[in-house]
Amino acid sequence: MITEQGLIAGRDPNGFRPLAMARLGGAVCFGSESCAFDLLAASFERELEPGEVVVAREGELRSHRVARAAAPRRCVFEHVYFARPDSVVFGDSVAQVRGRLGAQLAREAPAAADVVVPVPDSGLYAALGYSRESGLPFELGMTRNHYVGRTFIEPKQSIRNFGVKVKLNPVPSIIRGRRVVLIDDSIVRGTTSRKIVRMVREAGAAEVHLRISSPPTAWPCFYGIDTPRRSELIAATHTLAEIRAFVEADSVAYLSLEGLLGCVSGERASYCTACWSGAYPVSIAGEDRRQAELFPVGEEEIRP
Ligand code: SF4
Structure with missing residues (x-):
């Protein structure tokens, strides 16, 4: 705020979302992602603690604990998806x-x-990891139009449909003529994945094997991300075989939750995994x- x-910055008590602080001469900057500081040439100082509020006023900085320390989540x-690869989030480089997610997925x-x-773009680094680990060549077989937004969070199906085509x-x-391993970060409703698989097939792929660098998204988020309700999440209502049939791929596989948590440096229990596990912290x-x-x-079941 x-x-x-003055300027007031606060982080939620469980630290679901990142918040970092940097210095630029005599000024202080706050941002969810450290890449914002790079643009300003500000020097990253530290992440705010969960439940911490920092007040910047008349050249002074004061830190307050406004929430009882909760277990970090x-x-x-x-x-996997939200942060930019050029950021450092929760102490780890996103890229x-x-x-590592891609390499683990290849294993x-x-x-x-x-x-x-x-x-592109969120599957890019995972695909590099998959390629290095598997020994299969990495190629940019899809291009992305950078003038349109993220289809995942568009509010209406019609906008999402249009978005995928333009994007x-x-x-x-x-x-x-090639057998393609297509790497994406997640499958939400399945409709976007199906369009992409179709596109790749129509471009002449001999086979399309969809590999996802996170576990099946089967639960909505209530901690700051606008995800669909559970009945719209394809992994909540379909088996893996049904998902494969729906997206029209030759095969589909997800990364395991254990595999995912092995790719980040913090204690496993310090992360929220509710959208895959349903364990809401x-x-x-x-x-x-x-x-x-x-x-x-x-309410009736809504098929993706
Ligand atoms: S439910 Fe999923 S998206 Fe929401 S905070 Fe937990 S891990 Fe993140």
Whole structure:
């Protein structure tokens, strides 16, 4: 918050979301991601502690603990998808974590294929890791239009559909006649993945093997991310075989939760994994609980 009295920055008591502090001459800067400081040429100082509030006023900095220390539950999805690769989040380089996720995915879910292709941009570093570990060549078989936003968080299906078309385009000269391992960070509803798999096939791929650098997303987030309700998440309502059939890939495999947690440096229990495990570290109530139920009373299953 910026007030007439000063600048106030606070982090939630469990530290779900990152918040860091940097210095620029005599000024102090706050940002969720350290890459913001690079743009300003500010020097990163530290992450705020969970439950800490820092007040910057008239050249002075004061730190306050406004919430009782809760067990840290850092959102590990930041490393999978949300954060930028040029950031350091929860003490780990996002790019390095994503590379490790890809390498672990290659160990857990190898594919008989000719080329590793990322779904840009969030699948890029995981695909590099997969390629290094598997020995399969990495190629940019899809291009991304940088003038459109993230389809995951667009509010309406019609906007998401349009978004995918405008956003991604395959490179047929790289894909044609080859068995492609397509690397993406997650499958939410499945509709975007199906469009991408179709695109790659239409560009001439002989086979498409979809590999996901996180476990099946089967639970909504109530800690700051606008995810769909549970009945819209394909992994909550479909088996792996059904997901494969829905997205029309030759094979689909996800990274295990154990494998994911082995790629970050903190204590395993210090991360939130609720969107994969359903283990919500802070209890949810009312409308949130209703959304977390698979088929709330009076509501029909919504097929992706
Ligand atoms: S539920 Fe998922 S997205 Fe939300 S804070 Fe936990 S790990 Fe992150």
